[in-house]
Amino acid sequence: MFTDRLYNHAKPIWDSYLEHPFVKGIGDGSLDLEKFKFFMEQDYLYLIDYCRVFALGSVKATRLDTMAMFADLLHSTLNEEMDLHRKYAGRLGISKDELENTKPSSTLLAYTSYMLNKAHQGSEAEVAACVLACTWSYNVIGKALNENEGASDHEFYGDWIKMYASDEFTELAEAMKKLMNELADDKPEREKAHLEEIFLHTSKLEYLFWDMAYHKKMWLENTDIMNS
Numbered sequence: 459m460f461t462d463r464l465y466n467h468a469k470p471i472w473d474s475y476l477e478h479p480f481v482k483g484i485g486d487g488s489l490d491l492e493k494f495k496f497f498m499e500q501d502y503l504y505l506i507d508y509c510r511v512f513a514l515g516s517v518k519a520t521r522l523d524t525m526a527m528f529a530d531l532l533h534s535t536l537n538e539e540m541d542l543h544r545k546y547a548g549r550l551g552i553s554k555d556e557l558e559n560t561k562p563s564s565t566l567l568a569y570t571s572y573m574l575n576k577a578h579q580g581s582e583a584e585v586a587a588c589v590l591a592c593t594w595s596y597n598v599i600g601k602a603l604n605e606n607e608g609a610s611d612h613e614f615y616g617d618w619i620k621m622y623a624s625d626e627f628t629e630l631a632e633a634m635k636k637l638m639n640e641l642a643d644d645k646p647e648r649e650k651a652h653l654e655e656i657f658l659h660t661s662k663l664e665y666l667f668w669d670m671a672y673h674k675k676m677w678l679e680n681t682d683i684m685n686s
């Protein structure tokens with residue numbers, strides 16, 4: 459299947475997520491709260507544009523069931539996944555306004571601009587390739603962290619793990635993989651290679667996103683000049 463090919467190619471990058479101190483810190487509960495706060499603020503902005511990518515998927519869908527699938531993903535991101543962020547914001551003392559008015563980091567802009575550009579230019583298959591690494595890798599990470607004894611009961615990070623390891627989120631990731639396979643399987647090799655490139659780029663951007671959050675990096679690490 460096409461998604462096996464994608465996974466095999468991206469495996470070293472995906473394995474490195476689980477080694478990253480940010481991800482490990484969620485798993486063992488040791489992550490600095492300020493780093494998590496930075497992450498959730500940037501991730502909220504990320505999800506706003508991620509929803510726009512799903513909307514483009516509905517626009518470009520050639521079949522009604524694909525249109526419905528992108529619409530469902532948009533709906534559950536807006537109402538369920540982003541609700542996790544709104545609840546964490548409440549616990550961290552960030553208002554909804556502040557959350558929506560977060561200043562974007564360079565990594566966030568690179569990631570969302572890339573996805574939106576590819577989604578605007580491409581067909582429904584490119585749109586699926588843009589969002590696949592996101593949903594799928596968070597599910598893989600959530601399930602891996604959930605293996606840690608007591609991780610999902612952690613009083614602060616437990617809810618994050620429960621969200622991404624949940625049956626509902628697993629179903630979304632599986633549905634995305636199924637859609638990618640349906641859309642890619644009969645495509646010529648040149649097109650498959652392009653979809654694979656998008657998957658690899660977004661997989662790398664996922665790593666950059668974890669690293670950005672760990673260092674609370676806006677534009678350049680350890681410089682204030684560009685951070686205003």
Ligand SMILES: Cc1ncc(CO)c(N)n1
Nearest residue numbers: 501504505592593596667
């Ligand atoms: C950066 C990023 N990638 C993937 C997901 C999962 O939806 C997320 N919330 N944020």
